Amino acid sequence: MTDLFDGFEIAGPAREPLAPGAVLLRGFAQPHATELLAAIEAIAAQAPFRRMITPGGHQMSVAMTNCGSVGWVTDRSGYRYDPVDPDSGQRWPAMPPLLRQLAEQAASEAGFAAFAPDACLINCYEPGAKMSLHQDRDERDVGAPIVSVSLGLPATFLFGGLKRSDKTQRYRLAHGDVVVWGGPARLAFHGVAPLADGEHARLGRRRINLTFRRAR
Numbered sequence: 001m002t003d004l005f006d007g008f009e010i011a012g013p014a015r016e017p018l019a020p021g022a023v024l025l026r027g028f029a030q031p032h033a034t035e036l037l038a039a040i041e042a043i044a045a046q047a048p049f050r051r052m053i054t055p056g057g058h059q060m061s062v063a064m065t066n067c068g069s070v071g072w073v074t075d076r077s078g079y080r081y082d083p084v085d086p087d088s089g090q091r092w093p094a095m096p097p098l099l100r101q102l103a104e105q106a107a108s109e110a111g112f113a114a115f116a117p118d119a120c121l122i123n124c125y126e127p128g129a130k131m132s133l134h135q136d137r138d139e140r141d142v143g144a145p146i147v148s149v150s151l152g153l154p155a156t157f158l159f160g161g162l163k164r165s166d167k168t169q170r171y172r173l174a175h176g177d178v179v180v181w182g183g184p185a186r187l188a189f190h191g192v193a194p195l196a197d198g199e200h201a202r203l204g205r206r207r208i209n210l211t212f213r214r215a216r
């Protein structure tokens with residue numbers, strides 16, 4: 001909560017409401033970028049980024065990996081959360097406490113107390129990679145929010161309504177930005193426009209997005 005002192009607001013993290021239930025915390029992850037990137041590198045050494053196949057047989061342009069007790073996977077048989085990485089036959093790497101704490105703190109800032117994510121999907125975009133408009137509804141409890149953390153090159157994020165045909169709004173998500181998607185925003189259609197080429201000081205020609213979820 002923002003504190004009041006002598007009539008002045010003591011600045012906490014800037015909370016920008018994007019839509020009912022959706023709160024942008026600009027730069028919230030910035031102070032932790034170095035540790036986040038080291039953690040992602042360690043996860044990817046155990047469970048490398050790969051471009052998965054959709055149930056329709058298309059290869060995704062976004063490369064993915066996961067950490068946590070379950071990970072999101074897609075193949076010809078469908079979408080699911082699975083405790084095992086199908087590429088290695090091993091469990092997904094554990095969710096590092098730093099990542100879990102960052103997600104929990106962001107959720108709390110946005111008014112969702114005691115968020116306990118069990119899955120973190122890690123998406124890696126190179127120039128041209130995109131994510132078509134979709135809903136995230138593979139999680140058992142859609143009462144829990146999703147927390148997203150953007151790193152590297154900026155992206156144009158598309159945010160629609162509860163119907164695919166609803167008009168979309170565009171937001172630029174930059175390195176360090178965190179968004180909490182809960183309440184009525186939780187089942188909104190959303191996507192990412194094709195990544196524009198560029199060079200990021202830390203990540204080069206890449207954007208990495210973490211999404212923390214309560215899947216089970």
Ligand code: MD3
Pocket residue numbers: 121123131136146148179181185186187188189190191192209211
């Ligand atoms: C709004 N990822 O992994 S993060 C996804 O940037 C996904 O990689 C995008 O959509 C990315 O499923 C967007 C922001 C996001 C994530 C989940 C949401 C926004 C959301 C769920 C409901 C509503």
Ligand code: FE
Pocket residue numbers: 134135136190
């Ligand atoms: Fe999504």
